[in-house]
Amino acid sequence: MSRRSIPWFRFASPAAFYPLAGALVPWFSAVAAILAAVGLYLGLLRAPTDATQGDAYRIIFIHVPAAWMSMLLYLVMAFWAAIGWAFNARLASVVARAVAPTGAMFTFLALWTGALWGRPTWGAWWVWDARLTSELILLFLYCGFLALVSAIDDTRRADRAGALLAIVGSINVPIIYFSVIWWNTLHQGASVSVTSAPKMASVMLLAMLLMTLSFWAYAFAVVFVRARAIALERDNHAAWANDAVGAMPARQGATS
Amino acid sequence: MNWSSASDFFAMGGYASYVWGAYAVTLACMAVEPVLVALRHRRARRALAEAPR
Numbered sequence: 001m002s003r004r005s006i007p008w009f010r011f012a013s014p015a016a017f018y019p020l021a022g023a024l025v026p027w028f029s030a031v032a033a034i035l036a037a038v039g040l041y042l043g044l045l046r047a048p049t050d051a052t053q054g055d056a057y058r059i060i061f062i063h064v065p066a067a068w069m070s071m072l073l074y075l076v077m078a079f080w081a082a083i084g085w086a087f088n089a090r091l092a093s094v095v096a097r098a099v100a101p102t103g104a105m106f107t108f109l110a111l112w113t114g115a116l117w118g119r120p121t122w123g124a125w126w127v128w129d130a131r132l133t134s135e136l137i138l139l140f141l142y143c144g145f146l147a148l149v150s151a152i153d154d155t156r157r158a159d160r161a162g163a164l165l166a167i168v169g170s171i172n173v174p175i176i177y178f179s180v181i182w183w184n185t186l187h188q189g190a191s192v193s194v195t196s197a198p199k200m201a202s203v204m205l206l207a208m209l210l211m212t213l214s215f216w217a218y219a220f221a222v223v224f225v226r227a228r229a230i231a232l233e234r235d236n237h238a239a240w241a242n243d244a245v246g247a248m249p250a251r252q253g254a255t256s
Numbered sequence: 257m258n259w260s261s262a263s264d265f266f267a268m269g270g271y272a273s274y275v276w277g278a279y280a281v282t283l284a285c286m287a288v289e290p291v292l293v294a295l296r297h298r299r300a301r302r303a304l305a306e307a308p309r
Contacts, residue, residue: 029290045265048258055269059278066282105285113278120274218286225293232300236307245301 012091014231015240021224028224032217039210047204059117060204064191065212067110069219070138071173073103077145078170081163091227093159094234096166097149098227102219104142110135122186130179131187134172141169155234 011017043061050057077099084093114132115125126132145162152158175182180189192198198205235241259265268275 045257045259049269054271056271056274058268058271058275062278062282102289105289109282109285112281116274116278120271222290222293225290225297229293229297229300232297232304236300236304241304245304 012089013240014091014094014235014238015243017091018228018231018240018244021228025221025224028217028221032214032221035210035214035217039207039214042203043207043211047207048201053121056117056120059113060191061207061211063110063113063117064208065215066106066113067135068212069215070103070107070110070135071176072216073099073106073219074138074141074166074173075170077103078163078166081159081166085160085163090156090159090234091231093156093163094230095223095227096159096162098223098230099219100142100145100149101226102222104139104146106215106219107135107139107142111139127186129186130183131176131185134176134179137172138176141165141172145169 011020039061044058047058049055077096080092080099081096083089084091084096111132114135118127119125145165148165149158149162152161179185180187191200192205192208200208232241232244266272266276
């Protein structure tokens with residue numbers, strides 16, 4: 001059994017995760033930088049000016065990727081928080097906490113770039129539209145998760161409380177996504193979907209997809225570094241952590 | 257190439273403050289966050305290496 005079973009849980013151990021994540025960070029960083037360079041070149045220099053919105057539409061190349069990442073990272077956070085709670089997997093809870101600040105940052109960026117896009121095209125920085133309001137609630141959910149887990153001293157209790165908030169809050173993600181269909185919103189509908197042809201020029205679409213992949217690789221790199229830091233902070237007496245930083249193992253009080 | 261000159265590009269068809277305001281804040285956030293997490297990771301490593309044994 002043990003020899004043939006697939007090692008599903010091998011990387012659930014911080015001792016295995018820490019060096020693997022560390023090795024992947026430079027690759028994700030490089031991919032993020034290269035894709036951003038190509039995406040920005042196509043989006044800012046090559047893509048034509050929009051017939052109705054002029055050049056204000058160029059905000060799309062960061063607005064849509066940031067908004068997609070804000071929703072995706074919330075689901076990633078809720079998923080790992082749930083795994084950490086259900087299976088008592090400590091590393092999963094570490095990953096959930098590592099995702100939250102980056103998700104909150106992308107939510108803020110989606111709102112910020114949206115405001116700067118809304119002002120010239122709608123004539124308003126902000127409207128209490130279903131899409132905008134539900135995205136703002138997403139920011140509050142991220143902030144609530146971060147505040148809750150940092151307010152509880154017992155680490156594992158904090159993880160469980162945060163998981164509950166993250167799981168309940170995940171109902172907001174489909175609400176954001178479908179808000180432009182369910183309600184009559186000022187925010188435009190999806191320009192890109194898996195079921196129909198995209199409603200934009202191919203160079204614009206390509207630039208937007210490259211920027212999305214760049215943000216995705218960026219999120220991987222940053223979350224991995226933060227997860228490594230949190231894992232070290234939590235396991236500061238464990239042998240793997242001493243090995244990881246090249247410190248000599250504790251001599252006094254070591255019983256095993 | 258969509259632009260005839262560099263000043264044309266920076267003017268963004270009259271939407272310079274909106275477009276560059278969005279890009280500048282995004283760039284600032286995505287430049288600062290990696291530095292902050294790297295510092296946190298370094299702090300964690302140092303705390304571990306200097307811990308009394």
